[in-house]
Amino acid sequence: MTAGTPSTSLWMFAAIVASVLAIVYRVNSRNSSRADYYAAGSAFTGGQNGLAMSGDYLSAASVLGTTGAIAVHGYDGFMYAIAWSVAWLLGVLLIVEMLRNTGRFTLGDVLAFRMRQRPVRAVTAMTTLVICFLFMIAQMAGAGAVVALLLNITSRSGQSIVIAVVGILMIFCVLVGGMRGTTWVQMFKAALLLLCIVLLTVFLLGKFNFDFSAILQQASANNSLGQAILSPGTLYRNNTLDFVSLALAQLLGACSLPHVLIRFYTVPDAIQARRTATWAVWAVVTFNLCAMIIGFGASAVVGSSAILHAPGAENSALPLLAFRIGGQALLGVVAAVAFATILAVVTGLTLTASVAFAHDVYANIIKRGKANPAREIRVARLTAVAVGVLAITGGILANGQNAAFLAGLAVAVAASAHLPSLLFSLFWRRFNTVGAVLSSCGGLSSCLLLIIFSPVVSGSPTSILPSVDFHLFPLSNPGIVSIPFAFLCGIVGTLLGKNTHDEQKQSEMEVRALTGIGVRLS
Template sequence: MRVLADGMATGNPLINLSVFVLFAAVTLYIVYRVSSGNVTASNYYAADGGFTGAQNGIALSGDFLSAASFLGIAGGIAVHGYDGFLYSVGWVVAWLVGLLLIGEMLRNTGRFTIGDVMAYRMRQRPVRAAAAISTLVISFFYMLAQMAGAGGLVALLLGIHDRLGQSLLIVVVGVIMIFYVLVGGMKGTTWVQIIKAVFLLLCCTLISVFLLGKFGFDFSAILDRATQNNKLGTSILGPGAQYGKNELDFVSLALTLVLGICSLPHVLMRFYTVPDAKQARRSLVWAIWTVFIFYLCTLVIGYGASALVGTDAILHAPGGENSAAPLLAFRIGGTVLLGVVSAAAFATILAVVAGLTLASSASFAHDVYANIIKRGKADPRREVRVARMTALVVGFCAIIGGIAANGQNVAFLVSLALALAASANLSTLLYSLFWKRFNTTGTLFSIYGGLGCCLVLIIFSPVLSGAPTSLIPSADFHWFPLSNPGLVSIPFSFLCGIVGTFVGGRKADNAAKQAEMEVRALTGIGYKL
């Protein structure tokens, strides 16, 4: 039995590893079994649109209930209290943007990637190139969070404290994830998401019920104990414990959380796995309810971890804040429950990174190779092979990035990816779907302007340097005061789209295509997978 510096045991590494390996083996087998026929682009990218709204909705929630949702938010609530719960509130509200503005119209207009929608009535080659670049950058930042969470989680399972050992574990996680994508495609990845989402939701619900029962189903008693075991005291019950010194950071983060979800490439790609727009709407309804229940559980788990484990033990464990949920599981259920919870979190990481890798490889193979290099005349089998080769490269980059970001709060890292997604994609998608005059120049301005602005502000913010929690704490070259740039970069991308549209000319590039897109987006007439 491993013991941390403060005496907190982390269970039997052999049992933890057994549960961990068992889940990986089961999911790998399922991926292999459902992967037959992944030779056409429509099957590999969109599973031939063969999932129901309920199935896809659970998979959507699975795609989003990542390491940030489970490990990062639970840890954020345990350490920072109310301010950590901000992530949960923002992400639940965010799905309404997809339900009301994007989901159905995106499903009717595109085929495999967001580049299909952005380039529908524009000049194909420059717009698809821009869409592919934004997809790769956003996915890379999102992967950093998942891989960092994987390193901390498995390190906690096996009691590995040194950075080299955790780096090797990140490599193992990356290799398994690459297998999911290479063999399973969208069909295999979706079934992994469904299994993972159900497993994670059941796990969190049971822990929450058990935890409430331990305190006589009195949530106030949990809060009272949490204030006693947290050095911040009663301040964790109200806003300001984490963002009190900079209210603009709070506003920027909230804006990013609400607008970022339905701008993520791997989330948007899921709308193509259902047969029609009605099922796309059902997908979002199922996803909203699943996410809502889950985040209620994270509130109980977060404060419960503060109450029973204490913030000192959490911060000194491998993985830091991200260890709150596993340590709570060990405290209330021993080694077996720790193994189960860690397996759920591990499944979360594997499935989300697999979805990101699939979105990245699909964007490069479909937008760049098939439509730019081959000008729409690529052989489908060759296109799928290119997607698989791209998945190898993306997976390798994710492993390297995860090693570099190991130890950071994964919820915070995901918020940066959401800022990039909202800055590069949201304005472009909304203008493409709703603004008749929007043209190619406006599209390129909004994508590159929003993405570039967000990247520059991240580089010169406290995220990278100038603070004890920075990725490079020994350096200080920051001049932008906010940790999350969304408050500046998201409006800037909308402004860039307007300026670029007027610079590009008085009319849309292709009036006939614009009219066709409007009818198709609203009615679904003419959709063909």
């Protein structure tokens, strides 16, 4: 079953792309300094940035994936979505304000603040690049599935062209718009998305006389799993530990994602960073509540087997529901918003990767902190092009792979490689260079090794390499092992490094993190 004629969707796509380009072009006036290009001059308000943050956070994977998972698997899909909301509390309570006060452009600024600069920045830049790259391929690969459904492009080469177009648009947005352009694009997209989702939810509720129980009843009647979608176990019955591991990784990783963290540098101070997080929480929770209703609604109105038989399978729940409710016009709107989502999120990721390379690797490691700012920006732009080309290639090669798995892996890496060293460096006085390097490296390598030796890669019919079997680790998500391991590495490394921590820098970091004293001076 395909939904709608491509021409309506094509026009909506064209309108979205035109708006994005217009926004980027309009705000590019000042992009000459590093502060402008990397952090939009830190001039956004908390409200604006909060909206943009929810744009970064609600990627195509979570918008289409969450609604689809709820429509098909019911309860277990919803449980997965909740981790994304609750994860914000970690950021709100422990991370964002201190991060804003301590850092300037990258996560490396915070982690290397009181450590030896070169090793810590090298490791942080590496983990940032790995995470951005995994996440970006996930988004790009997902883009193939989305356009297959929405534009009715089913040939592999046609999808590859679409992925390449997304990539080229993304590179353009980053080069011309910098962080300011990217932020406005995110705000535009997040506003459209939330409006679209809320209206769809209200409409759906109206259809069932605002009786959620009736929606659930209809949903289980039209779902091949029946009543089972209302209780746990449709997705994770035989691997409960695997689910706990996944939930842990989501909870701890979502707020350690580098493109989420560096967005806090676009506001002037800690109070605005707190407002950013508060706004983002409201937006994300609203989205997830609506996603629950839309997911069950899609099962009720469209039916699970129709969803699974559409091109794009699970991912098609939201577009199919839109088609049933509002015909081709509404489908076009949803399709265009989904497209804008992919474009905006990959743009944010490209920018993050290019800033990490230019600021941490080029300026602070190669040039030892004495780089010419103008050259540093040129390096950032070149990196953006290189990352973009790599992402296009990776996206075309990974087209058809499980996008959610790649995104999940990126989050697990973030939770293992970033969170322990971030928390230690903010809260543990004795934490030192050896601890930071060991924790990030340990987290990254354990995460990747466990994935390679998991059933995801080999040894089961659904693996990436189904014909061979070298799996040693029983779970498909490494979080439950790799996150505690990274914390342990941090502690062991710190003890091995003995008294190498810098007392003076520790005082400076703690005072600065809590009060912002010293921020503009550095």
